[in-house]
Every structure is written in structure tokens, then in C-alpha cells.
Amino acid sequence: MGSSTEGKHTTFPLIDTDVHERFASIEQLLPYMKEPFRSYMSNWTGWGELKYTHPIGGSRLDALLPNGAVPGSDYDVLREQLLDRYDMKYAMLTGLFYPATMEAQFELAAALASAYNDWMIEHWLERDERFLGSIHVAPQMVETAVREIERLADHPRIVQVLLPIGTAPYGDPHYHPIFEAAERHNLVVAMHQGNSVQSPFGTPRYYIEWHIVLSQAFMSMAVNLIMNGVFDKYPRTRIAMLEGGFSWVPSLMWRMDQNYKSLRMEVPWVKRMPSDYIKTHFRFATQPIEDPSPADMLKMVELMGSDELLLFSTDYPHWDFDSPERSLPTSFPDSLKRKIFYENARDFYQLT
């Protein structure tokens, strides 16, 4: 298996907040499913989440597996290419099987999420102490989702509930019990890009258009959560935004604050400046990091108004993987690198 030609030269331990473990086949979930849905699996066709054929392939070419199975489905390869290749203290498993975005058959969605959790715990989480896990739920049925959180929240290496960003506005009161449960169990709520994200035009004609504007969904979600009062109702809520980038955060904070000064009366439960909610309750994973000049990137981090908002992530094994050695400008001050690579995630997830 290949990798970069550079040797290890990060001087800090890493926490990777976005690592995609996968199953090689949906059949791997069968032992964790009951009837009637177990039988559904013999007719499984998925739910058509991604609307595009990927023009260049969805994974790193050096992470392709000899047996043709989906990259990320082989623990030994993942360990070699990621956990052992870099000085990886923790890797947060975020999967990429998100029944939360199913538009129908919500009981099936809940059964799949639950089966996935059991499979992930047994085959990944309990196999390597560096892994930290996410609880997948079907938020379409919020009470069932809360029960799933209750079922798994006490696992010592489960650190978050994962909600994919698709078309569901999680600030809506329908979803609030999920935030209540996460807060009660001291879990982060991670929001990762789902493949059902749409642009303001629906489905853009080309994949490149869709992939460029994904961050708009993260902006919409941050605004939605704040304006619907999630953080006023559940003040210990912590949101990790995964795979949405971060360079949009400064302008969004300005725009929210500007609008809030005029329109606060519509959302009187929002009691602080919106930018304050961002700095208190949100963290943003760095990938997919853009590549302006190092000086401009440093300015962008400074414009966020805090050096504690960024969490490093690779998105292994996907095509837009960010290398721990080369994605952040090496000219960043060591204190800032240490925060982004390690301390911010350690503190936000309350790890030891």
C-alpha cells in the first residue's frame, strides 16, 4: 500500500475527527438485525442517496483494496495508512452509512442505524483503543432515536451522536429531544455532510458544482440551530461540524450578528449575539481545507476570533483526504498547530 513519500514530521500527537469506517457488504449487518427488516436486506438497493456518478472516484487511489471492497472496510489497511502512519492518538469513526437521510420507511432506517452501531462497536471500536465512536440514529422518528442514544451512551469510547447534514433542519423542535438526550449523556452532536445535501437549485448539473457548495448546507444548519433556540434550551449542547470546512465561518458570524441586531424580536429566545453561540457551542473540522497562501489562511483563522474552534480531520479514505503533514501550512505557529491537531478536540470531547 502506498502513502506519501514524506516521513513523519508532525511533532504533535493527532486527533483525527473524521475517519470513515465502512462495511464491505450490507450483509455484515444481518447478524444485528431482526425480522421483518432482516429479510428486507435480500432485496437491498439502498435509497439512492448520492445523485452523481463520481467522475474521479470517491476514494484515495492508494486506499483501494485488492479484493475490490470499498476503501475503509479493512481495519488492517486503515491502521497502516492512518493510525500507524501518523502519530494518531484518537480517530473518530464517522461511518458513511446514514439511514438518517432516508426519505421513507423510517422504522427500517432506525433498524439499520441500530444494527450499524452494533456492528461498528464490535468490529471497529473494540478492536483498537484509538478509535472513538459515533451513535447513528434515525432522527425521522425522534423517540426511537432517543432510545438508541440511551442504549449506547454509556459505552466508554462513544463520544457523540452523528446527524448527517442532508435536508433535515435539526433546529426544528421536532428534533430537540435528540439534543436533550445528547446533553444529558454529555455527548457531542456531530454533523457530517450526507450525500443527500442539495444546493439552493436542488441537484446541480455537475458533481463539481455540488461539491463546491456543500458548505452552504453547513451554514444553513448553524443558522437553523441558533435561531431555533437549541442552545438556549440545551445550554451544554456541543456541535462538531465535520467535512464542511471553516473559511465561511467569519462571514457567517458577521452576517448573523448584523441581522440579529435588527430582527432579534422575531426570535426572542436567542439571547446572545449569534457569533457568541458559534464560539461557545461549535467546533469545525478542517477538512476539506482550501489552499490559499499560508499567510491568507492564517488571517482566516484569526478572523474566526478564537484559535479554539478548529479540529483537525483527514476524511480518510476519501479522495479529498487532508494529509496531517501537508494540509495545514507548516508556517503556522506551533501553539496554533498543537491546538488544531490535538488540544481543541481533546478539550471539546473532554478526552484524557
Next chain:
Amino acid sequence: MKHVVCKVEEMEPGSKRSIRIGSREVVLVMTGSGEYCAMRNVCPHQGARLSDGELTGTTLPSCAGEYTYGKEGGVLRCPWHRWEFDVSNGQSLFPDPRSRVKSYEVTVEDGHIVLHD
């Protein structure tokens, strides 16, 4: 300086291999039309090993909505973000002069492939 890499029989058209010249890694390519090219085996973006990528053709600049495929076997595509490089000169196929990979002259001498640096 000349570096004898291998015998000509050891490379097929449309193939690539990673070689080490001193402390540097170089990717040697034999294009589909039988030309030899070589460039540093490091993507200037995030350092991936280009020899783990694809030796391929690609879409050529065209009018909106038209696809013209070309440069068959003459493009090396990085295994990570798929930046594309022209194997003949190491230049990226997007117009950014900073994104160039150092290329090396390659000749055939006495049945051997020879790299010059």
C-alpha cells in the same frame, strides 16, 4: 549525471514505476506511444506519491457541454486529490505555474533506460 534505471524490456507502454535516485524518489513513465518521461514522485499539493496514481488520458479544453478525450496515457493523476500532470513536462493541467513537478530527461542507451539529472 546519468542514472541507468533498467533494461528497456522491463517497461511496457502505458506503465509507470517508482525509482530512487539518491535521496529522491522519481516516477518513470512509459507512455502509450512509447516515450519515456520522468518526474519527481511527490505531488506538490500534499505530498502524495504520484506513482500510486493513474496514468491516464483526460478531457481536453472544449466548448461548454462538449467532451473531447485525449492525452491518452500522457497524464499522471495524483492518487489523493487527482491533480493532473502532463508527463512530458510535469506541468499541472490547471493553469497554475506554481503547481509543476520537476521533470527529468530520459534517454535510451545500449538497451537501457537512462535518467539524467
